[in-house]
Amino acid sequence: MNVDHTPRSPSNRPLKLAVLISGGGTTLTNFLEKRAAGELDIEVPLVIASRPDCGGVAKAKAAGLRCEVVRRRDFNDISEFSTTIFGLCREVGADLVTLAGYLSLIHIPEDYQHRVMNIHPALIPAFCGHGFYGHKVHEAVVARGVKISGCTVHFADNEYDHGPIIGQKTVPVSGTDTPDQVAANVFQAECELYPEMIRLFAAGKIKVVERRTIIQD
Template identity: 60%
Template sequence: MPLKLAVLISGGGSTMINLQRNIQAGSLDASIPLVVASRPCTGVEKAESAGLTAVTLSPKSFASTDEYSQKLFSAVRDVEADLVILAGFLSKIIIPEDFANRVMNIHPSLLPAFCGKGMYGHRVHEAVITRGCKISGCTVHFCDNEYDHGPIILQQTVRVDATDNADSLAERVQSAECEAYPKAIQLYAENRLLVKEGRVHIVNES
């Protein structure tokens, strides 16, 4: 059976659409029975245009992060999702025990560099350029209940040119993300990711 993904978004939904395209192309053995947005955003419209079920669940409607997380994961369980995909999702959630190593995120840097609370999007790329890094990239990792933490699955590098600004570097990193995220999810679908002592081992890696 295809892997069931619950995709969480907060913005334009480009990562979600990239995953759906990979599914339609046959390179990702999965389906997306649920998209959850943390706020009204264009990603919801894109999801619905792609024929996906999308709901908006705002943390502002709940008394605490814990209550919000319980409601969100209840919706995820209702569709029997195998894996939760954070796709530009900017709201804090508490991952329950039954979803340990079942929530993935992609971060636009080579973790553990340039991460933590408030480090997302162009803020990351600006920090990379300011620091004078010669390479950057993206990291796919399993999530725990710390920001940008949890076992690393895949990393992909990109060059940083002397003439780069945040926009040009973001474009290059996003291209890497479009390759790395579906690849990591497919490895999960093939049961080839083994987490041992906080490290991810890829089974039968060539």
């Protein structure tokens, strides 16, 4: 039986984002730039970093954002780790949790089902899953010789790069492109696609039926 899920979203106020990072914080910076330009109506009450030496930690603090470091190795199991992360998200009243280059697997509790978004730097189901992250994705794209790559925004579930796909954006790949060139082109696509999908969520326009999403007018 198909079960319909409409992700909850706020009305008449900025969307509260929790942003989870593992690297340089470029996606976080993009969100903040879109907000400053009036293109993304958000608040960021919480940033969670997977390690203290993430470049994104300094960026979050420079922006005056609360930033907590939650390391997987400090917990006995993934359940305890995930409970801590979502406890922080509930504490700040996060409407949506965004994975922004976040590399640790988390288990999503019932109250955050279809309220956790991830962006992957390839066109899922290609070049995705455990071990496909960051520059490794673009190296694999170039090695395989594909002519189109891109990025995918999806709702996260308890597996890597597995939940319902919300949106995808393509970029061409030429036979002379290096992984660095592909990465730069894909990141430009990410900078447009991720905010666009967040806006759809905030407007209540994303409906999930089983593992498919429907974008409502």
